[in-house]
Amino acid sequence: MFAFLWLMLVKSAPLVYAALGGVLCERSGVLNIGLEGMIAIGAFSGVAISFATGSAILGAIGGVASGALLGAILGLAATRFRVEQIVAGTGINLIALGGSAYGLVVVFGQPGASKEVNALGPTGEIAMVCLALALAGLLHVFLFWTRPGLHVRACGENPRAADVAGINPLRVRFWATTAGGAFAALGGVFLAMAELDLYSDGMSAGRGFIALAAVIFGRWNPLGAAAAALFFGAFEALQFTLQRTGIPVEFMQALPYVAALIALAGFAGRARAPAADGVPYRR
Amino acid sequence: MNLSRGARDAAIAFGIIVVFGSLAMLLAGVNPIDGFSALLIGALGNVPETAETLVQTTSLLFPALAIALAFRAGLFNIGAEGQLLIGGLLAGVIGERFIAPGFIAIPVLLLAGAVGGGAWGALAGWLRARFSANEVIATLMLNYVAIQVAAYAITGPLKSATGAGNETGELPASSFLPTILPDTRLTIALVLALVLAFLLRWLLRSTVIGYQLRAVGDAPRTAQRAGIDLAKMRFWTMTASGAIAGLGGATIVLGVLHRFNLALSPGYGFIGIAVALVGELDPLWVTVAAFVFGILQNGAIGMQAAANVPRDVVTAIEGLIILVLAGRRIITRSGAD
Numbered sequence: 001m002f003a004f005l006w007l008m009l010v011k012s013a014p015l016v017y018a019a020l021g022g023v024l025c026e027r028s029g030v031l032n033i034g035l036e037g038m039i040a041i042g043a044f045s046g047v048a049i050s051f052a053t054g055s056a057i058l059g060a061i062g063g064v065a066s067g068a069l070l071g072a073i074l075g076l077a078a079t080r081f082r083v084e085q086i087v088a089g090t091g092i093n094l095i096a097l098g099g100s101a102y103g104l105v106v107v108f109g110q111p112g113a114s115k116e117v118n119a120l121g122p123t124g125e126i127a128m129v130c131l132a133l134a135l136a137g138l139l140h141v142f143l144f145w146t147r148p149g150l151h152v153r154a155c156g157e158n159p160r161a162a163d164v165a166g167i168n169p170l171r172v173r174f175w176a177t178t179a180g181g182a183f184a185a186l187g188g189v190f191l192a193m194a195e196l197d198l199y200s201d202g203m204s205a206g207r208g209f210i211a212l213a214a215v216i217f218g219r220w221n222p223l224g225a226a227a228a229a230l231f232f233g234a235f236e237a238l239q240f241t242l243q244r245t246g247i248p249v250e251f252m253q254a255l256p257y258v259a260a261l262i263a264l265a266g267f268a269g270r271a272r273a274p275a276a277d278g279v280p281y282r283r
Numbered sequence: 284m285n286l287s288r289g290a291r292d293a294a295i296a297f298g299i300i301v302v303f304g305s306l307a308m309l310l311a312g313v314n315p316i317d318g319f320s321a322l323l324i325g326a327l328g329n330v331p332e333t334a335e336t337l338v339q340t341t342s343l344l345f346p347a348l349a350i351a352l353a354f355r356a357g358l359f360n361i362g363a364e365g366q367l368l369i370g371g372l373l374a375g376v377i378g379e380r381f382i383a384p385g386f387i388a389i390p391v392l393l394l395a396g397a398v399g400g401g402a403w404g405a406l407a408g409w410l411r412a413r414f415s416a417n418e419v420i421a422t423l424m425l426n427y428v429a430i431q432v433a434a435y436a437i438t439g440p441l442k443s444a445t446g447a448g449n450e451t452g453e454l455p456a457s458s459f460l461p462t463i464l465p466d467t468r469l470t471i472a473l474v475l476a477l478v479l480a481f482l483l484r485w486l487l488r489s490t491v492i493g494y495q496l497r498a499v500g501d502a503p504r505t506a507q508r509a510g511i512d513l514a515k516m517r518f519w520t521m522t523a524s525g526a527i528a529g530l531g532g533a534t535i536v537l538g539v540l541h542r543f544n545l546a547l548s549p550g551y552g553f554i555g556i557a558v559a560l561v562g563e564l565d566p567l568w569v570t571v572a573a574f575v576f577g578i579l580q581n582g583a584i585g586m587q588a589a590a591n592v593p594r595d596v597v598t599a600i601e602g603l604i605i606l607v608l609a610g611r612r613i614i615t616r617s618g619a620d
Contacts, residue, residue: 031419033361077609087359087556087560090553090556091602091604091609093553094550094601095599096602097598097599098597098600098602101598104593105593106311106593111593209423209427212420254427254431254432257427257428261421261428264414264424265410265413265414
């Protein structure tokens with residue numbers, strides 16, 4: 001039982017990080033389809049920088065920074081240049097996935113997977129699982145109990161009103177998306193440097209999209225999204241134990257997406273996105 | 284389309300390819316001139332390579348036309364990838380078991396592909412029309428459901444006697460699409476795609492349905508006041524968009540692979556977004572854009588072989604083009620009403 005719970009937490013942690021990043025972005029009014037790419041770039045950069053410097057900690061920091069950079073690019077595109085966010089997010093994914101695959105050859109001289117590098121180890125894994133859960137609570141407190149959190153939510157619900165009240169929606173959205181990218185990249189750092197000690201192509205494996213599902217299923221609340229991520233992580237962990245029972249593994253893997261569709265259609269109670277989610281703002 | 288703006292966009296796309304492509308090649312320790320010439324020779328250097336570039340063009344054109352059509356109605360179809368896969372799945376699993384002369388088998392299987400993709404698009408369209416579910420997220424989620432459905436189908440209930448784990452067995456030769464050029468994979472699918480592009484252009488510009496569709500995209504409120512049923516229009520546009528993507532999946536099965544494979548598409552449904560945008564959502568220019576991206580897709584393989592530049596650089600550059608060009612036009616997305 002304990003082993004299963006731990007496996008569940010390990011499988012959930014990357015989803016929790018990415019889902020929290022998604023909540024932060026969407027609460028500020030930016031729909032982040034690029035979470036998948038941000039996970040990938042965090043995982044790849046973490047490993048590449050650890051390989052170059054020999055330091056796992058520097059690698060982890062670099063991984064997070066690369067996610068923040070990608071988030072900043074999306075943030076700039078969504079605010080300053082009013083790029084259609086959905087299309088921009090798709091672009092971000094292609095850049096990150098293609099760039100990581102390309103980077104593997106440039107840095108490690110081999111396609112497919114990196115060499116093993118210094119990673120965070122079992123202690124780091126435990127710490128990062130705890131950090132994921134702690135961040136869920138902290139983000140909840142931030143969004144609902146603090147003044148800057150109120151500003152973020154205001155920009156996602158009614159940027160015009162926020163602007164009139166003296167909050168700059170463009171600036172808030174930019175920073176929320178940058179931080180969201182860093183959160184998602186933490187998920188990638190966990191995958192490549194806590195759970196494992198290498199990067200391989202396709203490592204993100206749709207987790208960014210499951211995280212988007214968790215955001216919807218969790219009704220755009222950090223605690224709700226983290227709970228949904230734990231739920232999806234539990235199903236991923238169950239696959240290992242249920243393989244012998246005859247339940248097709250494909251059903252389990254499709255579950256997060258189907259759950260999101262059900263939530264979207266409102267069968268599971270009204271899932272209402274922030275009113276200005278995905279709507280570019282013109283001052 | 285405004286030609287000068289189109290030319291400017293094309294120049295920007297070209298600039299991105301040259302500047303970032305060169306940077307990436309320098310990083311990999313390759314002389315950019317060698318890299319780019321390997322790309323061009325790999326794509327257009329001789330007849331077989333040019334034919335293969337046109338094969339890629341065809342495979343990109345179907346999803347790109349599907350996406351452009353949906354965009355024109357203010358619908359974001361990020362699900363062309365899944366619709367293409369389900370269309371291919373249906374064509375593959377039926378085609379493997381269905382033995383008939385080509386003039387019967389080919390239309391039936393192409394129709395099966397369109398029906399499969401159409402059904403997958405309709406699902407998102409229904410969620411949108413009936414429950415106001417955001418079609419972006421719905422189509423995105425359905426991509427992943429499609430992969431699982433296809434994986435389950437070909438390993439479980441529809442498993443073929445000869446197929447390996449991730450694919451069906453080979454289709455009977457009578458259902459292969461006829462080739463245009465002997466000894467290449469270039470088939471009548473290209474002609475089909477060009478005819479489709481022509482029809483879509485005519486539909487959008489010269490018919491009442493096309494006018495209504497654009498009205499729904501450009502000004503949903505006004506369209507509604509003019510008596511257009513928004514929900515119905517969105518449902519059928521999404522269905523048609525899915526059907527076009529599904530038809531594309533079927534042409535890959537019947538014309539290129541001769542079997543259904545889970546890895547049927549290396550992201551045609553996503554790259555198709557770039558193709559549709561660069562082509563200004565106009566079927567004529569989308570066709571031109573598909574050819575340019577076809578050169579990139581096929582040239583990347585030659586570049587990897589000849590100049591040792593990993594082909595993934597092309598994916599990253601395509602992403603960059605999407606990111607930059609998406610900002611250069613205003614696409615109206617109809618809100619959830």
